[in-house]
Amino acid sequence: MDFSLLPAALWLTAQITILSALIGMAAGVLVVLARRSRVAPLRWLAIAWTDVVRGVPPLVWLMLVFLGVGVFTPLGAAVIVFGLVASAYCAEIYRSGLEGVAKGQYEALDALGIPTRTGRLRVVVPQAAVISAPAVVSYVIGMVKDTSLASVIGVAELTFVANRAANRTGDGITPFVTVGVLYLLLSLVLALVGRAAAARAESGWAA
Amino acid sequence: MSDFLADSVSWLPDLLRGLGHSLWLTFVSLLLGLPLGLVLGYVTERTTSRPLRWLLVAVIELARGLPALVVLYLIYYGLPSVEVVLSAFWSIIAAFTFSNAGYVSEIVRGAIRGIPAGQLEACQALGIGRARTFASVIAPQALRISTPSLVGYAAIVFQSTSLAVAVAEPELLNAAYNIGSITFQYLQVFIVAGALYAVVVIAASRFAGWLATRTQY
Amino acid sequence: MSLLNTTPSPDATAAPGGPLLVVDSLTKSFGDHTVLRGVDLHLDKGEVVALIGPSGGGKSTLLRCINQLELPTSGQVTLDGTPLVSTRGGAVVAPSAKALLRVRRQIGMVFQSFNLFANMTAEQNIVFAQRAALGTGKDEARERARTLLERVGMGHKAGSHPSQLSGGQQQRVAIARSLALDPRVILFDEPTSAIDPEMRSEVLSVMRELAEAGMTMLVSTHEMGFAKQVSDRTVFLCDGGILEEGPSRSLLEQPTHDRTRQFLRAIAEG
Numbered sequence: 134m135d136f137s138l139l140p141a142a143l144w145l146t147a148q149i150t151i152l153s154a155l156i157g158m159a160a161g162v163l164v165v166l167a168r169r170s171r172v173a174p175l176r177w178l179a180i181a182w183t184d185v186v187r188g189v190p191p192l193v194w195l196m197l198v199f200l201g202v203g204v205f206t207p208l209g210a211a212v213i214v215f216g217l218v219a220s221a222y223c224a225e226i227y228r229s230g231l232e233g234v235a236k237g238q239y240e241a242l243d244a245l246g247i248p249t250r251t252g253r254l255r256v257v258v259p260q261a262a263v264i265s266a267p268a269v270v271s272y273v274i275g276m277v278k279d280t281s282l283a284s285v286i287g288v289a290e291l292t293f294v295a296n297r298a299a300n301r302t303g304d305g306i307t308p309f310v311t312v313g314v315l316y317l318l319l320s321l322v323l324a325l326v327g328r329a330a331a332a333r334a335e336s337g338w339a340a
Numbered sequence: 341m342s343d344f345l346a347d348s349v350s351w352l353p354d355l356l357r358g359l360g361h362s363l364w365l366t367f368v369s370l371l372l373g374l375p376l377g378l379v380l381g382y383v384t385e386r387t388t389s390r391p392l393r394w395l396l397v398a399v400i401e402l403a404r405g406l407p408a409l410v411v412l413y414l415i416y417y418g419l420p421s422v423e424v425v426l427s428a429f430w431s432i433i434a435a436f437t438f439s440n441a442g443y444v445s446e447i448v449r450g451a452i453r454g455i456p457a458g459q460l461e462a463c464q465a466l467g468i469g470r471a472r473t474f475a476s477v478i479a480p481q482a483l484r485i486s487t488p489s490l491v492g493y494a495a496i497v498f499q500s501t502s503l504a505v506a507v508a509e510p511e512l513l514n515a516a517y518n519i520g521s522i523t524f525q526y527l528q529v530f531i532v533a534g535a536l537y538a539v540v541v542i543a544a545s546r547f548a549g550w551l552a553t554r555t556q557y
Numbered sequence: 558m559s560l561l562n563t564t565p566s567p568d569a570t571a572a573p574g575g576p577l578l579v580v581d582s583l584t585k586s587f588g589d590h591t592v593l594r595g596v597d598l599h600l601d602k603g604e605v606v607a608l609i610g611p612s613g614g615g616k617s618t619l620l621r622c623i624n625q626l627e628l629p630t631s632g633q634v635t636l637d638g639t640p641l642v643s644t645r646g647g648a649v650v651a652p653s654a655k656a657l658l659r660v661r662r663q664i665g666m667v668f669q670s671f672n673l674f675a676n677m678t679a680e681q682n683i684v685f686a687q688r689a690a691l692g693t694g695k696d697e698a699r700e701r702a703r704t705l706l707e708r709v710g711m712g713h714k715a716g717s718h719p720s721q722l723s724g725g726q727q728q729r730v731a732i733a734r735s736l737a738l739d740p741r742v743i744l745f746d747e748p749t750s751a752i753d754p755e756m757r758s759e760v761l762s763v764m765r766e767l768a769e770a771g772m773t774m775l776v777s778t779h780e781m782g783f784a785k786q787v788s789d790r791t792v793f794l795c796d797g798g799i800l801e802e803g804p805s806r807s808l809l810e811q812p813t814h815d816r817t818r819q820f821l822r823a824i825a826e827g
């Protein structure tokens with residue numbers, strides 16, 4: 134196979150992962166805010182969003198957005214789909230992070246007469262963020278694998294390049310073993326970065 | 341709108357046949373993957389041989405770390421180079437069983453670790469043998485602890501059967517894709533197919549959530 | 558050494574307008590489970606009152622109703638003549654958020670489980686409370702935090718996070734945090750119950766100094782030694798009502814009710 138194609142493909146895989154992870158982590162905040170809103174319809178909307186987004190396989194979303202909507206480039210469709218899927222998963226992670234903050238912390242905020250918004254911002258959210266961080270990191274690591282689905286709609290990322298090489302050369306082993314190793318390496322790098330970040334965030338107070 | 345409905349209804353027989361095949365793929369790969377994962381998880385967690393443990397951990401990490409699509413391609417396009425030719429169906433089953441076994445073993449390992457060490461010490465103190473300890477103390481509790489996660493996992497396996505479209509296996513997504521390529525109504529047909537997937541997955545997750553509240557002692 | 562900023566006037570107990578804190582026919586039900594059935598209680602300025610009684614008797618609920626962490630079902634709580642419980646047409650209603658904040662800043666609370674903010678150091682806990690609740694400037698808040706930490710003997714741990722402190726140390730920081738808002742009265746809910754026995758005295762001695770400095774305190778406790786030596790008055794709360802109250806020494810040594818005697822004997826044996 135033509136190994137010179139791999140760097141570009143690897144970069145594309147990394148790009149899809151990083152961009153959609155960023156979209157997902159940010160949009161997840163909006164979803165969890167809606168989920169915990171006092172306005173009931175907003176809550177229902179958030180529940181419907183997380184259920185439907187996670188209930189439909191990512192590959193179906195990819196085809197729906199790329200072929201069905203039909204206005205996006207393959208790369209654009211992939212980033213949108215993985216970003217939206219990640220938003221639903223991140224929202225669930227954030228939600229359990231918020232639920233993981235001890236009840237006593239809320240009581241202390243109340244007893245001290247600290248305004249709700251200040252307390253949420255300075256006490257609840259930082260603690261929930263640290264509780265959620267490991268789950269977000271492992272979700273993002275899992276996303277690396279998911280991006281391989283983008284090959285089906287023609288994004289020239291790792292799996293796509295390997296598939297084309299296999300078809301051209303008739304050697305179905307070298308290309309897939311090679312990209313398999315690259316996927317593992319990419320996950321490993323993310324895991325190490327994530328662990329370092331988590332260690333920094335937790336230093337000091339994590340229980 | 342009425343067109344949409346009429347079209348959807350006319351597609352339903354094909355889509356439902358595809359759905360049936362997706363469920364069948366799910367069933368077969370769970371049937372093979374679950375026991376394999378159970379044993380893999382138990383042996384990995386309990387073996388006293390370090391090399392064996394490392395080997396198994398490596399296999400589990402490989403199964404969890406490789407994209408299922410890459411594994412599928414490797415089996416479907418790669419194995420023929422070494423004279424092993426599997427049909428699309430069995431390639432899918434082999435690929436999913438491999439990935440499933442990795443996930444299931446992780447769930448099972450977590451469950452086994454969740455059983456308090458004191459109970460195992462009690463078994464030792466009572467002179468109960470290893471096999472008996474596994475059968476009567478570990479397995480029932482581990483299964484009980486992990487059942488909700490396993491049901492949740494079955495839903496994920498069902499979703500991932502959509503990958504079979506990549507090797508043209510006639511499951512739900514493939515059926516939808518074929519309808520789309522004839523009618524060019526991709527959006528509608530993928531919405532209907534997506535809804536079918538979502539109904540099954542949401543029902544399964546709700547069931548898993550209900551089980552989780554039921555299985556606490 | 559005084560724990561308080563201001564030395565209370567010697568005749569504080571005779572302050573005009575009667576007692577500082579008055580609890581009047583307070584009831585509280587959770588659904589159809591009645592926990593408090595008409596509690597009357599008053600604290601004069603500078604008075605230290607111990608609240609004792611069997612587990613489940615409603616001590617925590619009473620304290621939490623006083624600073625409105627729980628909404629009382631009926632009755633009134635008055636701080637320095639100002640009613641704290643909002644009512645409309647005779648029924649208790651949830652007060653406005655603003656009114657709640659005002660009430661709680663004037664009433665300190667020390668919890669059994671400390672509840673220090675886990676993401677902040679000891680000093681940051683105290684600085685944050687002042688800045689967020691009172692809008693104190695940064696430098697002033699920090700200065701005061703340092704002083705208070707010194708006074709509770711925690712100056713050397715200002716930069717430690719709660720997870721790095723023992724229970725007794727956390728509780729002393731929590732007391733300092735509560736003091737930082739200059740409350741009129743502090744409610745203590747079993748402040749030493751979650752602390753190893755050998756560490757309790759460090760917390761109790763801080764509380765004793767606080768009492769001597771003239772702080773008004775209502776302390777739910779199982780520490781009969783503290784009740785006897787430090788508190789002016791002891792109240793026995795049982796099955797949601799005050800069964801007996803009086804000067805601590807006489808109540809603890811010569812209780813009049815059988816139920817009180819039984820409780821004290823169980824504690825002594827416990």
Ligand SMILES: Nc1ncnc2c1ncn2[C@@H]1O[C@H](COP(=O)(O)OP(=O)(O)OP(=O)(O)O)[C@@H](O)[C@H]1O
Nearest residue numbers: 587590592610611612613614615616617618619747
């Ligand atoms: N939020 C709540 N919902 C329902 N019941 C409650 C609630 N809080 C307290 N109770 C009930 O109120 C009763 C009194 O509880 P409370 O915590 O006030 O007792 P206590 O005197 O502080 O006991 P302890 O010494 O164990 O702390 C108990 O029967 C308890 O079950």
Ligand SMILES: [Mg+2]
Nearest residue numbers: 616617618747
């Ligand atoms: Mg209590």
